[in-house]
Amino acid sequence: NAGVMQNPRHLVRRRGQEARLRCSPMKGHSHVYWYRQLPEEGLKFMVYLQKENIIDESGMPKERFSAEFPKEGPSILRIQQVVRGDSAAYFCASSIVRSQETQYFGPGTRLLVL
């Protein structure tokens, strides 16, 4: 049973470009969460999605960041007009149901903005 998959694993962008990060949850999981880990900082919740719905985006920066989880295909975290401060590791996690079940993390995407 494949785990959470994320791609790309590493992404380099220049300031002002767009970054698209993809996440495929574990088989049978319908809940996806995105977290950001800045250097020397803890993991910070960004957004929680189910298929075709954003459930909680209270951790998302108000500008330039958006997320979706379409009916078909992976969840996408999109960062427009990237700045150097966006350089971080972005992790996706999935869970099977919205209960007390555990969230399982993908390998992450390391974004570097030059």
Place this chain on the structure above:
Amino acid sequence: QKEVEQNSGPLSVPEGAIASLNCTYSDRGSQSFFWYRQYSGKSPELIMSIYSNGDKEDGRFTAQLNKASQYVSLLIRDSQPSDSATYLCAVNRRSGGGADGLTFGKGTHLIIQP
């Protein structure tokens, strides 16, 4: 603002000894508690989950929860060099349960000395 506090360490423990990791949280209504292990440059890996007051054991790991004191701990018995990592305490973000976005502490860096 819900917070999760951990001593950042490093915590140095001799091989074979018991490592004790502690965590406090601010939201008294929190329901679900998790310990993740994160090796440098890798993603968080679930170690334990605990939902009720008391102890929960899994192999060499024991999680302890005291909701009255808002305190969670993780004990690692017979510590091995491979246990050297950063240990993240996480609390469910939404009071009343539900696998919503987790609030993480910054982690404790554990070093097991051979």
